[in-house]
Every structure is written in structure tokens, then in C-alpha cells.
Amino acid sequence: MHISAVNAALGLWAETEGGSASLINLSENHTFRIDLPDRRRYVLRVHRPGYQSARAIESELEWVAALRAEGLLPVPLPIAGRDGRLLQRIGGDRHAVLFAWEGGSEPSPEDDLGDLFEVLGRFAALAHEQAMRFAGSPGFTRQRWDIGAILDADGVWGDWRRAPHVEGAIAETLAAVDLRLRADLAAYGEGRERFGLIHADMRLANLLVDGDRVTLIDFDDCGFGWFMYDFAAAISFHEADPQAPTLRRRWLAGYGRVRALSGADVAIIDAMVLLRRMALLAWIGSHGETELARSHAGDFAAVTAELARGYLG
Numbered sequence: 001m002h003i004s005a006v007n008a009a010l011g012l013w014a015e016t017e018g019g020s021a022s023l024i025n026l027s028e029n030h031t032f033r034i035d036l037p038d039r040r041r042y043v044l045r046v047h048r049p050g051y052q053s054a055r056a057i058e059s060e061l062e063w064v065a066a067l068r069a070e071g072l073l074p075v076p077l078p079i080a081g082r083d084g085r086l087l088q089r090i091g092g093d094r095h096a097v098l099f100a101w102e103g104g105s106e107p108s109p110e111d112d113l114g115d116l117f118e119v120l121g122r123f124a125a126l127a128h129e130q131a132m133r134f135a136g137s138p139g140f141t142r143q144r145w146d147i148g149a150i151l152d153a154d155g156v157w158g159d160w161r162r163a164p165h166v167e168g169a170i171a172e173t174l175a176a177v178d179l180r181l182r183a184d185l186a187a188y189g190e191g192r193e194r195f196g197l198i199h200a201d202m203r204l205a206n207l208l209v210d211g212d213r214v215t216l217i218d219f220d221d222c223g224f225g226w227f228m229y230d231f232a233a234a235i236s237f238h239e240a241d242p243q244a245p246t247l248r249r250r251w252l253a254g255y256g257r258v259r260a261l262s263g264a265d266v267a268i269i270d271a272m273v274l275l276r277r278m279a280l281l282a283w284i285g286s287h288g289e290t291e292l293a294r295s296h297a298g299d300f301a302a303v304t305a306e307l308a309r310g311y312l313g
Contacts, residue, residue, distance in 0.1 A: 009090035012081045012083075015040070016034045016042055019034045022035070024043070026290055026291070028221070031046075032046065042100065043098070044096060044097075058087055060142065060222055062136060074216065076217055102217065106204065107204045111209070113243065113247060114250045115250075119254060120251055121231075121252060121256075122254040122258055124198075124199070124202055124227070127198070127199060143156055145223050145224065145279075147185055150278055160178075160281040163300070164285060164300070165300075170305040174305055174308060180312060181275055194228075194265065196227065198229060199219060200223055200229065200233060201220075202233050231269055231273075232272035232273045235273060237280075237296065239307060240303050274304075277307060284296055
């Protein structure tokens, strides 16, 4: 999405008319910072064509509004355009949503990640409790993060089999863990205490830390999945870190202060971690144009296979 097209569309919102855009991030979508001459700032998310439908984006914003209304989580505030609608269209075929600017920055490796994982655990439990009582409007729709959506060849993020370096012994190991995950997750089941509306990408990169305030952002991947998948999302790209067991304990501690987990819930976490790795492997294979995918493509398959061997053993 070219910045000139974004600047040309800023009049769709009274708040941003006369502003200028600069790219913050390119991942699933384009995210722009909008600066105004009076130093006000906003965030504009421009959606990748073909990923989320208009109704799915409106459903995401509906859940965010419900979380804000209950005061449960510090989440972004969407801003309506001049026509009163939160969802706008720019550049002909791109959906866009404007958000109020939130202070803070993404956590750095020097931060106390244990404390942040307790926050992530608490946030996840609060969101899951709310999701269990949340009734969306007629037509509410979000994708499913279930076995087929992640492991099948036509998965939401693509086919893990086509990712970089999935070949030879690595491919054999990953095929074996694919079968094992299907069996273990089918046995675990999708009861309402285990499976429901989740953020699905509640990781450090989607936190803004400003002193003692931590804001959870980017609900673009929210959908229906296992509640424990939110831990797997939290530990994304840190699964093989020596700190991972400690971060898991801290996440569970934060979660447990809000919502009780069964032994089966805790036991399934290892499967969720592998499921998330397989999802990210597919994403890396289908999003090679992004810096995040390029930075992890070299060894992601090999590390996933190493983790899979431990799980299979």
C-alpha cells in the first residue's frame, strides 16, 4: 500500500484530515502512524486484500468494543469515519480502520519478560472468561484456529509443507508430529471450557508498555480456537529459549489468578506450542515478503523439528 494513497484517504476521518502517514509495520497488514500538525497521532491499519472480510473485521471490532465496555482489558479505541462507520475502504480494494494512538513501546529483551508473561497470562484469562459469556451480534464471524485451519494444506496461513527447508528428515519429523497433533487435539476436544473466542496472537510484539501500563493491541487474528493456544502465541519465537519453562510458569501463574485450569488444560500446552509452530511455519512460507518471515526462515523448520522430536518422544 503506497503512502500517497493513504495520505489521499485521510479525509475519510475528521481527526486525520491534513495529516501525513508513515509506515510502522508490514506483517499481515500495513500499519501506519498518522501525524497531525498539532502533534496528535493516530494508527491506521490497512488490511491485506483477501484475508479478512468486511463482516469479519466488523466482528473483531465488536469484540474489542465489548472488552472495552466491560473495562476488562486495556485495548485500542477504534475511531469512526465521517460516515459513522468504523470500517472504511481506501485505494479501491483495501479495508482500513483508524485507532487512537496508544503510548508505550514493544517490550525489549532487556525487560523483565517474566513479569510481562504474568500480565499476558492474566490478560488471556480475562479475555477467555469474557468470551465464554460474550454473544456476538447476528452474523458475527471470525476464522477458526482448529486442526484443519492450521495443519491442512489449505490452511488459513498456507501449507507448512511448502515452507523453507521442509525437506528430508525435517519433513518426515514434521509429518509425524502433524499426525500426532491431530490425534491428541481430537482427544482433548472442543468443549466450551476449552475452546472459544481467543486473541490468537497475544505475544510480546502485540504489547505496548508505558511504565506500569500495558496495552494489548492487534486483534486482527482473533478467532475461535483452544484457550491454551493463547499461551502458544505468547511464547512464539521463544519456544526453544532456556527461559521458556520459567516464562510458562509465570504465564500460568497470571492466568490462574483469574481462571482455574484443569490438569488436562496444562498438559495440552505442549501440543499447542507445536501447533503454533506449525502455523508460523506455514505463515513464513506464505509471507516471504515480510521482514519477520525472512528473519526466521533460515532455521525455523529445523528448530520446529527438534521440538517435535521431543514431543514425539
